[in-house]
Amino acid sequence: MLRLPNAFVLPPVLRSAASWGAALGFIVLWYFLAQAASRHWLGVAPYASTWKHDLPAHLLIGALLYAMSHSLPRFMLAGATVLSVLTLSNALKLGVLGGPIMPDDLISARNLFMLLEGWQLWACIALVAVPLMLLLWMFAWRQPRAWLAVLGIVLAAQQLMHHPEWVERTMDARFGDWVWNQRGNFEARGLPIHLLQETARNLARRGNPPDAMQVTQALDTLGERPVSPFMRVGNGSPPSRNVHMIVLESFWDPAALTASGLSADPMDPAFRALWAATGHSHALSPVFGGYTANAEFEALCGFPVLENAVFFEGRLRRDVPCLPAHLGAAGYRSLASHPNAASFWNRVNAYRRIGFDAYLSSRDFVLDDMNRDFLSDRSLYRQVMERIGPLLDAGETPLFNYVLTYFGHLDYPLNAERPRVISTRDGNPHVEAYANTVYYKSRELMEMLDALRARDPRALIVVFGDHLPFLGTHHGGYVESGLLARSRGEFTDEMFRTLTATPLIVIDGKRGPLKLGDVPMYQLPSLMLALLGDSRDSLPGLTASTPEQMQVRPLPGVHFTLQGRSVEACRNGSDTEHPVSPECERSAAWLEAVRTLRQDIFSGQQHALRQLGQPDTGATVALNDEDETGEGTETRPMR
Secondary structure: OOOOOHHHOOOHHHHHHHHHHHHHHHHHHHHHHHHHHHHHHHOOOOOHHHHHHHHHHHHHHHHHHHHOEOOHHHHHHHHHHHHHHHHHHHHHHHHHHOOOOOOOHHHHHHHHHHHOOHHHHHHHHHHHHHHHHHHHHHEOOOOHHHHHHHHHHHHHHHHHHHOHHHHHHHHHHHHOOOOOOHHHHHHHHOHHHHHHHHHHHHHHOOOOOOOHHHHHHHHHHHOOOOOOHHHHHOOOOOOOOOEEEEEEOOOOOHHHOHHHOOOOOOOOHHHHHHHHHOOOOEEEOOOOOOOHHHHHHHHHHOOOOOOOOOHHHOOOOOOOOOHHHHHHOOOOEEEEEOOOOOOHHHHHHHHHHHOOOEEEOHHHOOOOOEEOOEEOHHHHHHHHHHHHHHHHHHOOOOEEEEEEOOOOOOOOOOOOOOOOOOOOOOOOHHHHHHHHHHHHHHHHHHHHHHHHHHHOOOOEEEEEEOOOOOOOHHHOOOHHHOOOOOOHHHOOHHHHHHHHEEEEEEEEHHHOEOOOOEEEHHHHHHHHHHHOOOOOOOOHHHHOOOHHHOEEEEEOOEEEEEEOOEEEEEEOOOOOOOOOOHHHHHHHHHHHHHHHHHHHHHHOOOHHHHHOOOOOOOOOOOOOOOOOOOOOOOOOOOO
16 A cells, blocks of 8 residues: 655644635635526525625534534535525525525424425425435534534524524624615625524514503504594494405416416406406505415404514414404304315414314315315315305304415416416416416306305405415516516515505495405404494404504515505615605504504413403413314314
């Protein structure tokens, strides 16, 4: 065996330095190649100047990983895989939903696996499993330096958990914070710093819930304001009519996509006529392209979602008198129907806490008309009508019938019984697939509404889309028609309204469809109670009125106000290009009071309910709890 002369053998210190130099040099090479690839193929990358602090952050991660590694080759393979998966996941989320990875995504990640199947499911499993296995394979289990690196990470995490406010303030001062433009935050910070900074912010917000005095001050801020104009349409009848709320997955009007060259109008002409009778009213959603549960929370509980997180997944910790419970106190039976897995978005627990008597999930429906993974609306409506038909015929107890459709999810599949009838000229496959989905959704909806109105002519019927559909990365499909910009940082004020507006149909029994204009989803419950003539104090009533009769639609980091057709976006934080107007100051103060009350009522001590004469609903429960099976259909039997 050939041996090098002793003169050519490096001393241990130099060998260690060379090894560390190779490891960190590999991170530098990976960094610039990965950013170039992400920018070229995915259109996502930090600003050019961000590398000055983003690269050192990646080098720190690389140093910790190498300190834990068994050897340089194992470190290179595992480290490149872990960092590449994070970079890819962030780019995919930015492309689809317009925002970077946030700490709350870790809580919601399990729901993604429940939604996917086939190669997509296995790809997501691999994105999690492969890096974990490589980290375990890389780890130097018998080396003290590896465990010292782990100890350093643990101690740093403890300091972060004990002093999140200090970390948040320090990092905000150094790197800035555009709450309304999270993509801009990522581009200015880089992914590691962005995740650390937002984790500190997330932990800082999980402090002590508001005390009784803070709640009193919040209630005083809301004050006794005159109700919004649409609240004056109540007919004075007692709350005894049946109520049907139908939430349509990704339902929106694709005719606005003027650049797509649709071969025909996808909407059913009967729906067009009905919507026109409402004056083309809109519901203003808190979300875009996903997170349906946040639209549900607003429409059922009457409070706005203000953060980029799923409210059902950790912020709804108490039993709360939302619309189902409020109607239940007046003798209503309440049924929620959604043909998805019961535990998706923690619905099995969330529905129980807000007062539903029964919850019908995927295992309660015959899956007889599937568009790949999604039960058709026609089958869902038919089976719901079979369930509620005897109750409608008996007419002894009023019914709150809540239906959330499932058909309409990405990537808008259709079965053989639903051939494509709409084509486009722009070559965007998402637009064409979505237009054909709307073709069938609108027609199956009108079949349902015709049958429902004939069978229950006095009922209050509320129909709306949960959010706009995803039509391509970076708001693709919308950008070409001038509806949205690629990034929220480039949005005009009107674009924020466009981002949230879905069709809204409210049919007030024999009075027919109502002209309501734009209604934020969190004001739908108070509107419904007014139409029912329900004058009892209610939880949704707290947000029924807003400052100076303007409509306020919050979004993460920004809110906009509507007065007639005038739209003003109020961007939170320092923004010299958009100075804060007096209207924005008043609406921001209103929202801060609402935030305090929401935290108190849904996850705190519920001082507000006691001050308003409502009963205490019980002790706080753990985050993300499940029932014993992890599933759950009927929370209580239908009486």
